[in-house]
Amino acid sequence: MSLQEQFAQAQADSKNLPERPDNMTLLKIYALFKQGSAGDASGDRPGMTDFVARAKFDAWAELKGTSQDDAMQQYINLIEDLKSA
Known part of the structure; x- marks a missing residue:
């Protein structure tokens, strides 16, 4: 199964x-x-009043420089860990 297929699964x-979680x-x-699907964070950081969107953007921005393949593999591993928890 390819990385793309594992990511989709x-x-x-x-x-x-x-x-x-x-x-x-x-x-x-x-x-x-x-990061796995779109690459490095892009666009403007959401404003102070939109706490959820801002937190999501900041979490994504922290992964800047991580390759899409690496992010996909980390995502797959995390979901697998949570499935067996």
Whole structure:
């Protein structure tokens, strides 16, 4: 199975986890997904009043420089860990 196929499978699996991850883990899932699918963070950082969007953007921006393949593999590994938790 290719990395792309594993990434797509992990996306599907992420919707059926046995427990809802905590907020920090959810941010990590989001950031790794965005880095794996779109590369480095782009666009303007959301304003101070939009806490959720700002946190998501900041988590994604922290991964700047991580290759898309590496981010996809980290995403796959994280979802696998959460599935077996």
